[in-house]
Amino acid sequence: MTITAERVLPAPVAPRPFGLVRHSLALARRSLIKTLRSPEQLLDVTLQPVVFVVVFVYLLGGAVSGSTHDYLQLLLPAIMVQTTVFGGMATGVNLNTDIRKGVFDRFRSLPIGRSAPLIGSVLGDLIRYVVAVVSLFAFGYVLGFRVETDLLSALAACLLVILFAFSLSWAFVLVGMLAREPGAVQGIAFLALFPLTFGTSMIAPAATMPDWLRSWVAVNPVSHVMDASRGLLLGGPVAGPVLWSLFWSAVFVLVFGPLAVRAYRRRT
């Protein structure tokens, strides 16, 4: 290499191990800084679930459970799942916006793994799920929600819900890579999210539903996570729902993760 021979290179780029992990974490930090710098981006995981809780509890609580307090106990563990799952949509929308800006060209021109910018965004957005869970618990406690199990189970519920949202967010990343514009990402994501989150026993017991809907509720991955969350927060059977939740989380990451990275590579 005759070009470099005369230049003073202070040995900058010695190979270091775990490149993909380090690069992804550096990019996750970037996402985090961006989120914290514009907190209005967190409205969908703070104010929106609070509105949902208020509407459902006071509108339907009496009719479904006989009392608003009983209904809140049933609803909150499920709303937590809905909120975090919806929260993942922003990752896809933001990536779609980002990728059209010059800064992604810079990332692509750097010697880093092609998946690092995507992993970074998904990891950075974990903060959104944490914020969602914390604000729901805080508001729920003000309204009278109480954990009926123990602290450890409650923590496990939070972790499981966050893990599931993280895994499913890879599907939104894929949509973000394929769609032409951010609005389209949102449209497609909403179409998928309604049957996933409302086709559950979140706001009413499945027993009251017609057969076809009950069959969907039974196989819907989100139902399993809601069941697990209720079991861990209120007591009752947890092993089955938790295993199903973990199974679906793994499926989503393994299927949508590689597809999203492939779509990112192909996008120019």
Next chain:
Amino acid sequence: MEHAFEAEGLVKRYGKTTALAGIDLAARPGTVLGVLGPNGAGKTTAVRILATLLRPDGGRATVGGLDVVRHAARVRRMIGLTGQYASVDEDLTGTQNLVLIGQLLNLRTAEAKVRAAELLAEFDLTEAAGRPAKTYSGGMRRRLDLAASLVGRPDVIYLDEPTTGLDPAKRDDIWNQVRSLVADGATVLLTTQYLEEADALADEISVIDHGRVIAHGTPASLKAVVGGQTILVRPADPARLADAAGVLAAVSGHQPESPSRGVVTVPVDGDAAFTEVVKRLDLLGIGVTELSLRLPSLDEVFFSLTGQHTERAEEVAA
């Protein structure tokens, strides 16, 4: 190795549109190649291929002897890219932007911080280092963008229209930075729409249009083809345009042109002609509102090379 980067017969199509129709570009180590052309000529496409962001449909390109498609990862270690629009993260501060790039280039965080501070000082951004880039002026963003492409001390630097939209003082800042990069041994590919910029910085210039190189040479040889400098006269009294044209014809020995209403221009060989024109205009009592000696515009370069105006100029005229 003779060339720091080299493109041979690059072809790129988007559907039915041919962005590059077999383009050759090359620069020896430590030199600046100016790529001069109008919007849509294929400048950015060529840069994106050389920067591993796009795959060519035909032809090949190498950087440091390595193929940009087959050895993309190794090529990326040698290059720095500054896009047409400033490609910095607006929400991050100047320091955060540069530290992030350093970390992605495998510097340890402490080293990345040192390098960021160094570059911010060099580009006169130390005071703004802690502010988000969205609060920066256009010139500051361009400087930060250029700094970001230099974090890894690349051998080859692509500057895609680095001064478009900047005022002359800020443009001079960027020019000086480019000169010091080259003095340090880097090879630069600079795209531009201004002959003046290519003339000021480039060792060789490739003029491209419709995805082809239509002329290549040193600035001096190119100017010899297109006419070195041009005198422009705008008489205060439009009725005396013909008289002014007569003066220009007599001094230069060329037929003057009237590129826009009320103005005549003629290419000249040296500065002496200018003094002569001033003398004769004065003698004939022709008052002027504009009188200048300048390098040909891109449109004039195209006109002398191809006999056609650039498409953009035609649209403006239409």
